[in-house]
Amino acid sequence: MATSLRTRLILTFAVLTIIPISIVAVFISQRGFNVLQDQSAAFQNQLAQRTADRLEAFFNERRVELSTLINVFGFGTLDEDTQRSVLSTLLSQQRSYYQFALVGSDGSETLKLTRGEVITDSDLVNRSDDTAIQAAFESGTVSFGSVYFNENARDRLITIAVPIVDLVTGDVEEVLVSEIRFQSIGDTVLREASTEAGQDVFVTDEDGLILAHRNPNFAIRANVFKPDVTSGRTTGLNGDDVILSTHNVVLANQELVIVAQIDYATATSLANDLSNIALIVTLATLVISILIVGYSANQIVKPIIQMSRAAAAIQGGNLEARVSEKGSDEIAALGRSFNRMTADLQTTLKGLRENVTQLEASNQEREKLIKDLQAAKRLAEENSRLKSEFLSTMSHELRTPLNAIEGFTGVVLKRMGGAQFNDKTEDYLKRVQNNSRRLLQLINDFLDLSRVEAGRLELANQPFAPLALAERWKNEIGVLAETKGLTMEVEVSPSMPATLYGDEEAISKVVINLLSNAIKFTETGGIKLKMDHQDSIWNIAVSDTGIGIAPHAREFIFEEFRQVDQSSKRKYGGTGLGLAIVQKYTRVMGGNVSVKSDLGQGSTFTVTLPLKTTA
Structure with a gap:
């Protein structure tokens, strides 16, 4: 009977404990x-x-490249051998091109x-029915053709027709x-997309025909x-479960679709981890609850067992048998009567x-029972302390990554x-988000420094436009300057080449750091x-009109974790x-x-880099 009562009590308390914890765990997991x-x-x-922007930039580079060849270098005025040599060089240097052709006004190559x-000459054909070529002759502007599959190239091609205009007559x-x-x-x-x-x-x-992969x-x-959705969860290219988003790019008279997708399992791996953690916490809570409930059940059932044993002892002639009378409940009253x-x-x-x-x-x-109960109380308090330390350590060690903190905070701030x-709560959330970003930026700075010091920084050698890059920097930093009431001026020398080669992102990291420092240490001007x-x-x-740098500080200003002085650091x-x-x-x-x-009076930081106009 005692064992049955103890079991029922343990099961009842365990169920009452595990149900709310399970509900909360399921809710948190699903929400995650x-x-x-x-x-x-x-x-x-x-x-x-981003990929759509790169695609548009890719075609714009080809258009500018060909237009520059014609309008700047006078391609149309060159003799045929020189034209052939120039196109051959461009064909060998730029793998994007598959074929070049020069078409006359009658449509013949x-x-x-x-x-x-x-x-050979026998391979030259008449292309007067090519709509892109017709459009170039009629409009005098660069025209794009439709995408088609070329068996010889084993690839899909797109035509770019660039008119060669007579500067005297203005005719194509x-x-x-x-x-x-x-x-x-x-x-x-x-491949440049960060995947x-x-x-x-x-x-x-x-x-939906795949053109490039x-x-x-x-x-x-x-x-x-x-895909049956433009953004969200659906079936992916390989028939697997994915989350995707699309972006359309209009090129001449045709529309291209950029599809970016990620495996659903990969995208929600953090939620799976949280579910596993919730399961572990639930099981741990269940075990601890069973131990606590078992101990409590023993305290409830123990007097009844004692009374049963005492009754059996009295029946055997032992009138010395007694039961505990501690408490004010019915069992204690029964014990006292007994x-x-x-x-x-x-x-x-x-x-x-x-x-x-x-x-x-x-x-x-x-008295002995009181001491035993006191010892049991101390044991329970120690168990409670150990449990608190365990939960504190677990919550510290298993905190969500900083990106997740920033992401969730952003979701809440958007009132999703x-x-x-x-x-006031919104202010607190913004502080959490800002400090998360600051800590993430600090971690990124450490990673950047470690990659450089370990020699693992790989630099790209890709073409970029200096003028466009300067405008991009202005757009990114200009908002911060406007917020502080500062002016921002950008001056690019007209003699700067239209295209340079190098690592655009590495150069941007250098300049953005300098611009950010200039804004931070400038109050007026x-x-x-x-x-x-x-x-x-x-x-x-x-250059800036900020607080300037003392002469002694210039000796260590480029060292890690060093600033102008302590007051500057605090302010x-x-x-x-x-x-x-x-x-x-x-x-x-190399600079x-x-x-x-x-x-x-302010400061001027000057970065000198090798001028590379070719790859």
């Missing part, structure tokens, strides 16, 4: 899956947009070069026709993939002395899911970004890593950085 799915969809949308083929005399390989988009634009494990990005036409077999086999009955029997049979002796023994037993809060070149060197100078904040990153990145790129400053 939903939030991560929405966040992943937003990330895929950003990736699709007068010159043709094809990658990997020898072209010829059209330079180039065929662009879509696989080169997969080799450049798509993680389980993530993919590719290009289709408006009917990092795996060329998808385009060669003419795979078709047209003891009174036993005492009455003992008084009748053994007399007053035996009764007194029994009472003294009973008193000693009660019906979240309601006052201005403004900042200036100046870009020029001398021979084989180009200079990037960032303006920061970790002292920005200028260290600037110097190390500049040196890795140097210098500073000129007058205390209280």
